[in-house]
Amino acid sequence: MAFKDEEQAKAYWSENLSLMFKLLTVWFVVSFGFGILLVDVLNEIRFFGFKLGFWFSQQGAIYTFVALIFVYVFKMDTLDKKYGVDE
Numbered sequence: 001m002a003f004k005d006e007e008q009a010k011a012y013w014s015e016n017l018s019l020m021f022k023l024l025t026v027w028f029v030v031s032f033g034f035g036i037l038l039v040d041v042l043n044e045i046r047f048f049g050f051k052l053g054f055w056f057s058q059q060g061a062i063y064t065f066v067a068l069i070f071v072y073v074f075k076m077d078t079l080d081k082k083y084g085v086d087e
Contacts, residue, residue, distance in 0.1 A: 002085065003083065003085065004084075008083060011083075012079065012083045012085070015079055016076070016079065019072070019075050019076070019079070020072075023068050023071065023072055026064070026068060027061075027064065027065060027068055030056065030060065030061050030064040031061040031064070031065070034053070034056040034057075034060065034061070035053070035056045035057035035060070035061050036057070038053065039053035039054070039056070039057060040053065041053070042056060
């Protein structure tokens with residue numbers, strides 16, 4: 001990566017860390033919050049014939065994690081282009 005100056009590099013990494021924090025927060029809420037803490041409340045709702053709490057702990061967290069990977073790739077591509085460090 002070739003940044004024009006140190007300030008641009010710091011801004012890039014600041015936005016990168018902010019994005020990672022937001023995505024990790026979503027991942028934590030879905031996997032720990034929905035899959036463990038709120039499982040009893042969510043089990044009262046049916047999703048494709050399964051209790052929603054069970055679905056989140058078995059499938060939903062995995063699907064969310066894979067979706068977050070694609071979101072991260074898209075956002076980082078945009079961020080790289082914004083700062084001129086794309087390939």
